[in-house]
Amino acid sequence: MQKQYLLAPGPTPVPPQVLQAMALPIVHHRAPAYKEIFAEVREGLRYLFQTEQEVLVFASSGTGAMEGTIINLFSPGDKVIAVRGGKFGERWSDLGKIYGLQVIDIDVEWGQAVKVAEIAALLEREGDVKAVLMQASETSTGVMHPVREVAELTREREDTIVVVDAITGVGVFALPMDEWGLDVVVTGSQKALMLPPGLAFAALSQKAWKFNRDSTLPCYYFDFAKELKNAEKGQNAYTPAVSLIVGLREVLSMIKEETLAGVHARHARLATAMRTGIEALGLELFAPDAPSNAVTAVKAPAGIDGQDVVKTLRGMGVTIAGGQDHVKGKIFRLAHLGYAGEFDVLTALAALERALAELGYELAGRSGVSAAREIFQS
């Protein structure tokens, strides 16, 4: 028997009571029992997104909601800025280009956050920019981007919105949509929402809904206006992923019980301890200046391939993530979001210490586990 520990940035572990709820016999999506569940879910999503707007739910991965945002809000030729500082920033850029938008890429070095001044200057220079497309948390690099500050720039401009992929942001750190003036917030089920993959979410400000009315791109399955109309009647445009919706109700009720502030504080604690532990081990953070509380990206030490770290941990039953694209082998990523607690951080660090020793890395004087434990005890 080898016990398994899932510490990758999505899918993340699903709490047992949620697995159990999803294993109940299927409910028909037009039956009154489903309507009650969905009503509760809609309310819980508003609390989670901190918005008065409807949070739309789709049966798809998060990418579906990202594509939906492009085709529902823009038209060919529209000028948009894409913050490209990781795999998911590139996705915004690719999506814009595929649909004929005029995409101005801001290339940010992987591991760095975008500079607000750079966006401000571009907005000033280009004039008619319709949107800034960015990540709240770039999962591929472990960076947190300054969406609040960018929203301060866009909210003063009548014809510019900020579109936020918060797939590893929602439920991890504060992103009060209405208060900050975030115009589109997108997330997925398999991150801080502690569910299996298969649900995507998108919430739009009234300013963003105006963009929807002007868009000329065709859409069908990801038709936001149609989904809104249905949601307001308590239903879904197309057959919803019923079992995941049932699980979502459980998860949202857990979040409500912990409170959103509590959830954010827990993630902050876990992330701080993880980063402290990593540095105690003499390792370097990949995103030291603006780290995301969802996932910690670590530079592979000299002479050690990051993929070997991933494989060695897998041999111990511990699943983490490697680097993607040009940082493959150069970094590895340890997640601490969703159904995660202090002992998971200690597990990750203990396993990492052992893996690095096996790979011939000479550990610095201090133990990562001890350093993290001190944080938790303080």
Next chain:
Amino acid sequence: MQKQYLLAPGPTPVPPQVLQAMALPIVHHRAPAYKEIFAEVREGLRYLFQTEQEVLVFASSGTGAMEGTIINLFSPGDKVIAVRGGKFGERWSDLGKIYGLQVIDIDVEWGQAVKVAEIAALLEREGDVKAVLMQASETSTGVMHPVREVAELTREREDTIVVVDAITGVGVFALPMDEWGLDVVVTGSQKALMLPPGLAFAALSQKAWKFNRDSTLPCYYFDFAKELKNAEKGQNAYTPAVSLIVGLREVLSMIKEETLAGVHARHARLATAMRTGIEALGLELFAPDAPSNAVTAVKAPAGIDGQDVVKTLRGMGVTIAGGQDHVKGKIFRLAHLGYAGEFDVLTALAALERALAELGYELAGRSGVSAAREIFQS
């Protein structure tokens, strides 16, 4: 306590062992354990679709794969025939129009199957028709359309394909894709595949893949070529709905054990018994000439609203479906697909007899339950 019986045409009941498999801790979609599961699933899907081609899997409802078919295979201006004889036939037509295709609608009276001669004449007259879009089983009316005969027309034409929505066809009756020359076969998880909603499938013939290379419509999440490339490497383009894939492995192994021929024969038996029982009750079938073995649509008897039949059954814990759009109130639909056995048909008929009596319908001399039982005993 009121026991619940789900007898609607999707979502359908999920077998307990499948619910249990899906309740296991989540597997990471890049881990070797997932690759093994997905390899088994790919093989099982080929058996189910009776094809040598790859069966693509998407995290979405079936509509996503229908939209995917349009945007991956056609271009604005392409001429296509849509068989419009129910809600889902209308969906093909709508999808084609939204993406600028030149859609020639064949309007078929709801409850009737399309006439092959009509399609033959249209193909002859119009010449450059790219595709015939149709349903194998029109879920909204309970009709089975003659896809085999239509495929005989299209396979002789180099530039015409037949596109089959088989969402309530695959796993219900024989649709040997390669043998019959079906060019696109689409299905979903929540029908005969006995899973919760959330997965859609599409398989393409080599002729259809040629259409894919010529298509000019943009796509991203439902990019068939990208998904094929990933599937051939044993993975998915975007985060797959892991728990549903795990359930799918169980379901495909159940189907293999029963054999596809056995699955089809079971559905034929159930459907025959249901139709016999309905007629014994003195009720009229809505699709007597070409009934689908997935679902039996029944005309509401004079003076009784079909929606009242649905509601009365719900009061007994039995969920069936009503009519949609202009046949709402005029028909009701009893499903017998997926995880369904003989006693489910008897349950449906017994509940229906009681409901009709409550609603004041004078039952004909014979009992539907007895008539169906005779079929099962023969």
